[in-house]
Amino acid sequence: MADILIEAYSLSRSYRQGGVPIGALASATFRLYAGDRVALIGRSGSGKSTLLHLMAGLDVPSSGTITWPALGPVETLLPKKISLVFQAPSLLEPMSVSENVALPLLLAKAPGDIDAAVAAALATFGLENLARKLPEELSGGQMQRVAMARAIVGNPSIILADEPTGQLDQPTGQALLDALIAHLDGSGAALVVATHDPSVAARMNAIWRIEHGVLVESADAPEVA
Numbered sequence: 001m002a003d004i005l006i007e008a009y010s011l012s013r014s015y016r017q018g019g020v021p022i023g024a025l026a027s028a029t030f031r032l033y034a035g036d037r038v039a040l041i042g043r044s045g046s047g048k049s050t051l052l053h054l055m056a057g058l059d060v061p062s063s064g065t066i067t068w069p070a071l072g073p074v075e076t077l078l079p080k081k082i083s084l085v086f087q088a089p090s091l092l093e094p095m096s097v098s099e100n101v102a103l104p105l106l107l108a109k110a111p112g113d114i115d116a117a118v119a120a121a122l123a124t125f126g127l128e129n130l131a132r133k134l135p136e137e138l139s140g141g142q143m144q145r146v147a148m149a150r151a152i153v154g155n156p157s158i159i160l161a162d163e164p165t166g167q168l169d170q171p172t173g174q175a176l177l178d179a180l181i182a183h184l185d186g187s188g189a190a191l192v193v194a195t196h197d198p199s200v201a202a203r204m205n206a207i208w209r210i211e212h213g214v215l216v217e218s219a220d221a222p223e224v225a
């Protein structure tokens with residue numbers, strides 16, 4: 001039986017707007033196992049990013065519980081055990097591509113050859129020639145791929161990617177997924193990808209659909225919003 005990486009019961013998150021609570025996620029109960037490949041689909045505003053932020057331990061639920069049984073306490077998760085690739089651009093402007101990709105290793109005080117690990121992560125996505133560039137010199141799609149290199153560099157147990165191909169044409173998006181899946185193959189790492197792209201969802205082995213904050217797990221072929 002694969003390790004349980006995340007276990008959530010009745011997980012809810014609401015935001016206050018003008019004193020009124022607005023429900024973003026309602027009563028989600030699920031498990032994420034080692035090796036899972038999950039597509040998180042649903043219309044804009046349905047709660048995908050909210051759920052990913054809770055899964056990363058970056059946000060706190062309004063009610064319900066979430067634990068990381070095989071990984072440990074919430075304060076130990078980011079960035080060593082879980083990587084979160086944000087929906088919005090998240091590279092640090094004054095730092096080069098290489099320095100950005102090295103960040104999780106530096107924050108986690110990872111042992112070993114950091115330069116070699118960064119070079120390997122960039123090579124995974126064919127980004128070697130961007131190593132010395134600054135984020136402002138990159139296209140939106142190149143930034144997304146660098147953010148993905150940063151997500152894999154420390155070999156985390158979970159990668160949570162929030163619309164990682166949103167700025168990419170379909171062939172480039174598929175190439176990114178091919179490289180990511182090949183990289184993760186056999187590692188036991190779990191991957192959760194929020195996406196509006198049916199071709200991305202089709203590459204995963206489970207589909208989790210969110211409708212107005214309500215999570216419905218299914219393995220059916222997706223109808224992506």
Ligand SMILES: Nc1ncnc2c1ncn2[C@@H]1O[C@H](COP(=O)(O)OP(=O)(O)OP(=O)(O)O)[C@@H](O)[C@H]1O
Pocket residue numbers: 015016017022023024042043044045046047048049050051087
């Ligand atoms: N910080 C916040 N403050 C108030 N409301 C928020 C906040 N973040 C999200 N929401 C609301 O919570 C709901 C879910 O938002 P979320 O970002 O999770 O949706 P999403 O499925 O990721 O959408 P998209 O596909 O557009 O990225 C939306 O109604 C949104 O307006």
Ligand SMILES: [Mg+2]
Pocket residue numbers: 048049050087162
């Ligand atoms: Mg979102």
